[in-house]
């Protein structure tokens with residue numbers, strides 16, 4: 549199966565929260581493809597961020613790009629439905645945060661969103677084999693979830709290769725997303741290991757010229773996939 553077109557998804561966890569709509573519009577105008585939207589509940593992870601009202605607010609502000617909701621919450625199902633109603637495009641959750649993974653995936657798809665599973669650095673991919681037909685994206689964490697600005701864990705490269713092999717063997721169009729510590733200087737290696745969807749928060753929002761950073765990321769990806 550041919551690799552999907554690379555997607556750059558800035559994590560608005562590192563955006564200016566006092567000007568969330570404006571900063572999100574700015575990063576999209578600078579060439580970003582998706583908005584990555586981190587939801588933390590101070591229970592599954594030790595941090596607290598945004599609920600469905602923020603997603604709805606971005607849609608009302610005029611953001612039309614795909615909103616990729618990464619749920620770091622437990623339990624999953626009620627909030628997933630809230631985000632589907634609030635305008636999410638895709639919703640991913642951690643399989644260890646729900647009792648019934650298959651049911652949670654199906655509920656997200658029934659609500660009209662793409663569904664995905666997120667694997668922490670030390671979580672094996674085993675469950676994926678049994679729900680491949682209900683998964684539209686697989687997100688691998690390359691940091692422990694809860695905070696932006698952490699360093700990329702190199703063990704994620706091995707896991708990316710493992711996930712890429714499983715996805716290719718399935719014959720389905722499933723995106724392979726990487727999240728945590730992605731920067732201009734490691735994104736090429738990450739692409740070569742099999743990722744096609746790249747979340748980057750601090751590496752984009754902490755630079756003065758978002759367009760230059762995103763262009764540099766694309767150049768690194770293209771150079772490795774050529």
Ligand SMILES: O=C(CO)[C@H](O)[C@H](O)COP(=O)(O)O
Pocket residue numbers: 559561562584586618620691692693694695696697698727728729730747748749750751
């Ligand atoms: O899910 C996340 C943290 O749990 C964030 O998406 C991720 O950390 C992005 O931030 P950065 O690119 O700065 O590492």
Ligand SMILES: [Fe+2]
Pocket residue numbers: 559584585586618727747
């Ligand atoms: Fe995330």
